[in-house]
Amino acid sequence: MSTIAFIGLGIMGSPMAVNLAKAGHQVIGYNRSPKRTAPLVEAGGSPAESISAAVKDADVIAVMVPDSPDVEEVLVGEGGVFDNARDDALIIDFSSIRPDVSAALAKEAKRRGFRIIDAPVSGGETGAINASLSIMVGGDVADFDSAKPILDAVGKTVVHVGSNGSGQTVKAANQLIVAGNIQLLAEALVFLEAYRVDTDAAIKVLGGGLAGSTVLNQKAQMMLDRQFNPGFRIDLHHKDLGIFTSASREVGVVTPLGAALAQLMASVRENGDGGLDHSALLRGVERMSGRSPR
Amino acid sequence: MSTIAFIGLGIMGSPMAVNLAKAGHQVIGYNRSPKRTAPLVEAGGSPAESISAAVKDADVIAVMVPDSPDVEEVLVGEGGVFDNARDDALIIDFSSIRPDVSAALAKEAKRRGFRIIDAPVSGGETGAINASLSIMVGGDVADFDSAKPILDAVGKTVVHVGSNGSGQTVKAANQLIVAGNIQLLAEALVFLEAYRVDTDAAIKVLGGGLAGSTVLNQKAQMMLDRQFNPGFRIDLHHKDLGIFTSASREVGVVTPLGAALAQLMASVRENGDGGLDHSALLRGVERMSGRSPR
Numbered sequence: 001m002s003t004i005a006f007i008g009l010g011i012m013g014s015p016m017a018v019n020l021a022k023a024g025h026q027v028i029g030y031n032r033s034p035k036r037t038a039p040l041v042e043a044g045g046s047p048a049e050s051i052s053a054a055v056k057d058a059d060v061i062a063v064m065v066p067d068s069p070d071v072e073e074v075l076v077g078e079g080g081v082f083d084n085a086r087d088d089a090l091i092i093d094f095s096s097i098r099p100d101v102s103a104a105l106a107k108e109a110k111r112r113g114f115r116i117i118d119a120p121v122s123g124g125e126t127g128a129i130n131a132s133l134s135i136m137v138g139g140d141v142a143d144f145d146s147a148k149p150i151l152d153a154v155g156k157t158v159v160h161v162g163s164n165g166s167g168q169t170v171k172a173a174n175q176l177i178v179a180g181n182i183q184l185l186a187e188a189l190v191f192l193e194a195y196r197v198d199t200d201a202a203i204k205v206l207g208g209g210l211a212g213s214t215v216l217n218q219k220a221q222m223m224l225d226r227q228f229n230p231g232f233r234i235d236l237h238h239k240d241l242g243i244f245t246s247a248s249r250e251v252g253v254v255t256p257l258g259a260a261l262a263q264l265m266a267s268v269r270e271n272g273d274g275g276l277d278h279s280a281l282l283r284g285v286e287r288m289s290g291r292s293p294r
Numbered sequence: 295m296s297t298i299a300f301i302g303l304g305i306m307g308s309p310m311a312v313n314l315a316k317a318g319h320q321v322i323g324y325n326r327s328p329k330r331t332a333p334l335v336e337a338g339g340s341p342a343e344s345i346s347a348a349v350k351d352a353d354v355i356a357v358m359v360p361d362s363p364d365v366e367e368v369l370v371g372e373g374g375v376f377d378n379a380r381d382d383a384l385i386i387d388f389s390s391i392r393p394d395v396s397a398a399l400a401k402e403a404k405r406r407g408f409r410i411i412d413a414p415v416s417g418g419e420t421g422a423i424n425a426s427l428s429i430m431v432g433g434d435v436a437d438f439d440s441a442k443p444i445l446d447a448v449g450k451t452v453v454h455v456g457s458n459g460s461g462q463t464v465k466a467a468n469q470l471i472v473a474g475n476i477q478l479l480a481e482a483l484v485f486l487e488a489y490r491v492d493t494d495a496a497i498k499v500l501g502g503g504l505a506g507s508t509v510l511n512q513k514a515q516m517m518l519d520r521q522f523n524p525g526f527r528i529d530l531h532h533k534d535l536g537i538f539t540s541a542s543r544e545v546g547v548v549t550p551l552g553a554a555l556a557q558l559m560a561s562v563r564e565n566g567d568g569g570l571d572h573s574a575l576l577r578g579v580e581r582m583s584g585r586s587p588r
Contacts, residue, residue, distance in 0.1 A: 133503075159495045162490065162495075166492075173485055181475065187550075197455050198460075202464045208428040209417050209428035210416055210475075211468045211475070213471075213508065218504070251489055253488050285549070
């Protein structure tokens with residue numbers, strides 16, 4: 001069992017830290033707003049008042065914060081991980097950030113003697129609570145192997161996909177596909193409603209053929225019910241599509257659906273829906289079609 | 295057991311007619327090129343030399359031809375179904391055509407006293423051979439109920455979705471979602487290959503999370519292997535996206551991914567890939583990105 005510092009106890013980080021504590025690890029949690037440590041403490045973990053206090057005795061340092069600048073601040077910022085961690089610490093960055101930033105941070109971490117992997121997750125709050133996340137890992141195989149028991153305590157499909165930053169690259173592709181599936185379903189549902197088709201029956205038959213998807217299984221009924229409580233917020237998916245479009249541009253791969261989706265997600269956000277679940281892309285289709293979103 | 299005329303014994307129609315014969319129905323098959331009747335005859339059916347000969351004693355008339363003008367020709371053309379069928383015949387149109395054409399043909403069929411449903415299918419050649427098709431049915435409930443035993447002999451998910459033409463509307467939405475899933479996967483795979491990620495591992499982890507889909511399960515490996523034998527041809531999916539974009543335009547629903555996909559499918563076709571499987575959308579991403587398709 002390890003001593004784990006867990007930095008970032010949000011919607012995803014909190015249940016992940018709880019699952020690590022339940023698995024028997026000694027978990028020390030840090031969050032900018034300290035009251036978020038309560039569930040971890042209840043599960044047997046302990047709170048820390050600063051990053052330095054959290055990491056100073058940790059074998060493993062887990063990070064789960066929203067965006068690239070947040071990870072940079074946590075790792076290289078004053079009073080951050082690099083200044084305070086033990087020399088042999090293994091850093092696991094669960095955050096979803098830019099692959100190039102992730103690779104650059106890994107390079108700096110290794111220069112200072114730390115081990116580090118990027119391990120972004122998919123599966124949402126439910127997956128975090130049930131420890132059934134998909135985890136896509138970039139880094140050295142030896143570091144992946146060391147981290148595997150920790151990752152298995154929070155995830156179900158845990159896969160090494162390449163060198164540092166590669167986990168982020170796969171996560172960016174994941175977010176493209178998820179956004180696309182939601183938008184496709186949104187266009188299909190508004191279209192079928194306009195033709196007064198039996199949408200419940202349509203969902204059943206669409207799911208049974210080549211149009212079937214996890215998004216259809218999990219989101220179609222909520223979209224028909226106009227139930228858009230997050231879940232995964234438009235604001236965060238907007239950030240992720242920005243990562244995908246710049247990463248595809250940098251590597252010279254032209255991705256027309258990626259570009260269109262980044263714009264459609266941005267439009268929903270600019271219309272004030274950034275705090276809704278990403279299935280609220282349906283509201284964008286309604287707006288574009290001159291229908292008042294319900 | 296019924297006497298069934300089956301008109302159109304192509305990649306889909308032939309195995310469907312065979313399955314009806316195997317289920318104990320008396321199946322009389324007609325195809326423009328007569329040699330296509332061989333598998334049906336081997337399964338106990340009989341060949342007809344004309345549509346009129348096929349339909350004159352049939353309780354049920356099944357049609358499976360490529361496009362709207364083909365169905366019009368078969369039904370209302372000289373020597374066609376309407377001129378030769380028994381008064382009480384039930385017409386099942388399995389073809390994928392325009393919803394408005396389907397509804398207009400149904401109106402005319404009913405005016406002449408026939409019963410008629412539209413019953414387009416999803417599931418491809420494999421689904422046709424295994425009698426595991428998804429079938430989306432438009433028409434009167436009583437006619438759906440009469441047709442149900444026939445439909446169950448060729449399909450697994452058989453659903454009534456609304457009035458005449460509604461089956462075609464749902465099929466159009468199905469084809470939107472399928473094309474979209476293939477294009478999303480194509481953009482993701484070319485992107486991941488460019489970053490030299492372990493694509494086999496990536497597919498595994500993508501499939502385990504919210505990005506999972508039937509397209510990913512069935513097509514990802516073939517796309518990585520550049521194996522584009524049809525399957526379902528680009529030419530036919532091009533026709534289907536034309537149906538979706540005009541139907542969405544007519545009902546006043548704005549579908550940006552539908553529009554983009556219709557153009558991307560058209561581009562692959564104009565580059566000479568119309569005869570390949572629709573997963574060859576990947577070749578379009580490669581071309582746009584200045585890479586020679588393999």
